[in-house]
Amino acid sequence: MKLAYILTIGTFLFLGCTKENSTNKKLDISLLHQDKDFVTLISEANSIIDTSLNFTSGNLLSEIEFINHFKKAVNENDLNSRKIISSSLGFKNDTVFWNKRNYIKEKINLLNYKYDLTNISQFLISDAIKKQLNIEPFNQINSLRNKSNALEGPNCLQQFTNCRDNVTAAFAFDQVQCVMAGSLGWTGLGLLLFAACEASAYYKSYVGDRTCLINYNICLK
Amino acid sequence: MNQELTTKQKNVRNLIYLVMLLLLIFKYLIFKYSVLIPSYLFQVLEIAFLCIIFLIAKKNNIINKTSSVFYLIIAIVFITLFIFRNSPITNN
Numbered sequence: 480m481k482l483a484y485i486l487t488i489g490t491f492l493f494l495g496c497t498k499e500n501s502t503n504k505k506l507d508i509s510l511l512h513q514d515k516d517f518v519t520l521i522s523e524a525n526s527i528i529d530t531s532l533n534f535t536s537g538n539l540l541s542e543i544e545f546i547n548h549f550k551k552a553v554n555e556n557d558l559n560s561r562k563i564i565s566s567s568l569g570f571k572n573d574t575v576f577w578n579k580r581n582y583i584k585e586k587i588n589l590l591n592y593k594y595d596l597t598n599i600s601q602f603l604i605s606d607a608i609k610k611q612l613n614i615e616p617f618n619q620i621n622s623l624r625n626k627s628n629a630l631e632g633p634n635c636l637q638q639f640t641n642c643r644d645n646v647t648a649a650f651a652f653d654q655v656q657c658v659m660a661g662s663l664g665w666t667g668l669g670l671l672l673f674a675a676c677e678a679s680a681y682y683k684s685y686v687g688d689r690t691c692l693i694n695y696n697i698c699l700k
Numbered sequence: 701m702n703q704e705l706t707t708k709q710k711n712v713r714n715l716i717y718l719v720m721l722l723l724l725i726f727k728y729l730i731f732k733y734s735v736l737i738p739s740y741l742f743q744v745l746e747i748a749f750l751c752i753i754f755l756i757a758k759k760n761n762i763i764n765k766t767s768s769v770f771y772l773i774i775a776i777v778f779i780t781l782f783i784f785r786n787s788p789i790t791n792n
Binding site: 593636639643647650651652654655656657658659660661662663664665666668669672673675676677679683684686692695 | 705713714716717720721723724727728731733743746747750753754757762763764766767768770771772774775778779782783787788789
């Protein structure tokens with residue numbers, strides 16, 4: 480009981496301190512293009528744009544219609560409007576589109592929390608997007624075009640393999656703490672800590688694998 | 701299965717659990733709310749920290765051999781399964 484009390488108070492104190500610090504201190508915007516949340520945000524936004532560009536339909540919505548349906552879908556959760564909006568953007572399954580949209584919204588909130596994007600100029604954000612998408616100046620594009628396309632595939636694959644190896648190494652490294660938690664005896668707390676540690680390690684490796692795949696896809700573009 | 705521990709040993713063990721829980725939360729928060737490029741320095745610090753915890757546990761005779769072996773085997777199985785996980789890209 481005493482231990483549970485200590486654990487609870489300790490956890491809340493720790494989380495409280497972290498939250499207070501993080502609200503006062505924002506991260507440097509120049510690191511935005513390296514942020515994993517930013518990378519996934521760009522990737523998700525790209526996937527929506529790709530789907531819309533590949534979609535050809537005779538029933539295009541006008542700007543006013545689109546805005547009205549979008550407002551209805553978001554504010555009133557109108558199922559018909561949700562379907563109209565998602566199908567106008569080329570999504571056969573409306574849940575996929577709205578899940579993507581919610582995911583992007585969450586990521587923007589998270590990035591805003593980390594970087595305070597509202598007080599940053601549009602130029603810096605677009606610069607970060609360009610860096611992430613590897614949009615080079617014109618003279619560099621020309622020199623890059625001279626490179627053989629056949630070389631790009633294996634290079635990207637090599638980067639992807641290295642990235643996954645790093646994820647595996649990090650996962651194995653995390654196991655040290657998990658085993659340490661279990662080695663203190665046959666206790667419920669030990670088992671709980673072991674399970675929490677494993678869950679954390681698996682989640683981190685899942686995110687790591689996804690980031691590797693996203694970077695691979697960006698590398699191929 | 702459980703070795704009998706004195707009150708002092710139990711207190712030290714509980715303290716180690718608390719420290720390890722905080723370390724786990726700290727690592728997770730770093731992962732979640734930072735620019736995610738974990739530095740080698742942090743990993744070295746973490747392993748040094750875990751070594752110190754292990755030495756404290758060893759000095760106080762808290763380490764249980766059977767549970768250590770049991771969790772070690774589980775961890776090895778997990779790592780093996782993880783190494784052979786499916787890759788979304790096949791290298792032909």
